[in-house]
Amino acid sequence: MLIPHPLLGPRDAQEFVCLGDARLIERPDPAAADAEAAFCDYVFLRDNPAGVHRELWFHEHGDRSWLVVTRDTVTHAVLGAELARDVALARVGRAP
């Protein structure tokens, strides 16, 4: 399986470690009133879709970057990859 690294081009999946659902980027606000319930969901609850899934992948034997890889869990097709840093910054409305 090849991961289309945004900086380095296609790299073998063996160089990466998969860390699971990319929603881990969306860490709840610990100061919010419902923080306990939000963190319970954040830590323990995961969707398990049959189809398109966004996951965090770490390029361990590479440039040590975190990627958000979009993958189809049914066909194993890799649909795209972006730097997790860019995804996280776009989420809070800042340019990469």
Add this chain to the structure above:
Amino acid sequence: MTDLIPVTALGDATPRRFSAGALTLCENDAVAFASLALRRGAGRPAPFGLALPGPGGWAAGQGVAALWVAPDQWLVEAEGRAATDFAATLGQAAPGCSVTEQTDGWVAFEIVSQAGPQPLEALLEKLANVDPAGFAPGRATRTALHHMSCYLVRRAAGHVAVLGARSSAGSLWHALATAARRLHANAA
């Protein structure tokens, strides 16, 4: 005072060499390493007049060279300066950057081919996940070699450097030398 005996990463008194056919492996104990990282929002420096390369690149200048290791981070090499405090020198040449001494963390093995790029590319094909077509001189990549994370640097068409963790220098040398010897034995 304690009488210390300097040894190379492989534990020898002098750098180890090994030849198999057209390929020569040589431990490079003279090269100094320092990591150079930019602070957030900082401009890209040009230490010692060296133009720092982009992703997957390696660039050589006057006595120093740099390979891209991560966004806004490079590993800077200085040939023949392993016994000096190269990190301090680099820190002065790149003010405002984060510089970390790396010489003692790495081992460098230089693999030179006397018969052009073919034997070298055949060796790399056996050892690591690199595409020879995309690994021209001036390219550097990090990948796994026998489960060890290494940087491969294409210094010239017939010259590749393998930079690995010093703690696993013996295993890395064994992997490289064994592959080179078998490649030569199979070709003969």
